[in-house]
Amino acid sequence: MNAIQIKMREVAGQLLSLGEVDRVIGWEKGRFAHQSPPAFITDETKVERLIWDEYCLTGTAKYLLDDPYRAGKTGLFARGCDARAINRLIQDGQVKRENIVIIGICCTGMSDSVSRQMAAKCCDCTHPTPVVYDLMIGEPVKPVAKPERFKAVAELEQKAAQEKSEYWTRQFAKCIRCYACRNICPACNCRECFADQYRVGWLGKQHHTAENQVFGLTRAYHIADRCIECGECARVCPVGIPLMELNRKLIKDIQQLFGDYHAGVDSETAPPLGRYSLDDMEEFM
Ligand code: SF4
Ligand code: SF4
Structure with a gap:
């Protein structure tokens, strides 16, 4: 058993037995060796379900919004991406910091359960060490x-407008509107x-490319300056739409317009599109 897993079980057992949290959210072994789905544990005698291996891909923070986990206090195992997600939820007023005990884990990256190579979302990770935590497991790694x-975005930017339009039309033609990208985000x-x-007038329920595009583009713009680049949307998309290319195009543009900003790195700095100043660069302001 690896050292992180031993420590996870020890910490979870202590928090639950002392009544400091009502539940712990981490990962457990799934039906297959290459799956480690989320684990929800309320009893200190069950902490041996917790595991830490290369397939702990799923983000933990979004579960804080699920109805059963809204009341009481949650012990949440959090890697760099999960910690940024917690800051995101705090900043959006969805969760309260005092209701979460963040057990940080310094993460070196997970494996894709199909290719068994380093997961795409982990290859691009800028913050492997949690940016916020109460307890920490493992050795911190610098951002x-x-x-x-941004390489794929830069390449796409070089193409003609028609080609770009056709590229995204082809991508969104595949969308089955399962909303997995939204639900995991x-x-x-x-x-x-x-x-x-x-x-009427919001989003058509019929499945066709135009409505799929309205959904995908509206979602991308809605979270443009709040996306923490966890890569979960692209990971869960069952038809393989390269959603991170879209997210990163907006992040790249925002960085060019408003300077270096990394969503969720702290819970204090407001996202660029969520604040204004009297000397805003736009003259109409
Ligand atoms: S996860 Fe993929 S297929 Fe499902 S709604 Fe999102 S973009 Fe469409
Ligand atoms: S849009 Fe994708 S990468 Fe950005 S926060 Fe949501 S799930 Fe994570």
């Missing part, structure tokens, strides 16, 4: 810039999503 994560945290509106 890394990873400018190469810590920045997509509206209690009532525009995609669930039945009133």
Whole structure:
């Protein structure tokens, strides 16, 4: 058993037995060796379910919004991406910091359960060490810039407008509107999503490319300056739409317009599109 897993069980057992948390959210072994789905543990005698291996891919923070976990206090195992997601939810007023005990884990990256190679989302990770925590497991690692994560966007930007349009039309033609990208996303945290509106004029329920594009582009713009680059949306998309290319195009543009900003790195700095100043660069302001 690896050292992180031993420590996870020890910490979870202590927190539950002392009554400091009502539940712990981490990962457990799934049906298959290459799956480690989330674990929800309320009893200190069950902490041996917790595991830490290369397939702990799923983000933990979004579960803080699930109805059963809203009341009481939660012990949440959090890697760099999960910690940024927690800051995202705090900043959006969805969770309270005092209701979460953050057990940070310094992460070196997970493996894709199909290719068994380093998961794409982990290859592009800039903050492997949690940016916020109460307890920490493992040795902290410094943030890394990873400018190469914008390579695909830069290549796409070179193409003609028609070619770009056709590229995204082809991508969104594949979308089955399962909303997995929205459901897994810590920045997509509206209690009532525009995609669930039945009133005419919002989003058509029919499955065709134009409505799929309205959904995908509206979602991307809605979270443009709040996306923490966890890569979960692209990971869970069952038809392989390269959603991170879209997210990173917006992040790249925002960085060019408003300077270096990394969503979720702290819970204090407001996202660039969520604040204004009297000397805003736009003259109409
Ligand atoms: S996860 Fe993929 S297929 Fe499902 S709604 Fe999102 S973009 Fe469409
Ligand atoms: S849009 Fe994708 S990468 Fe950005 S926060 Fe949501 S799930 Fe993570």
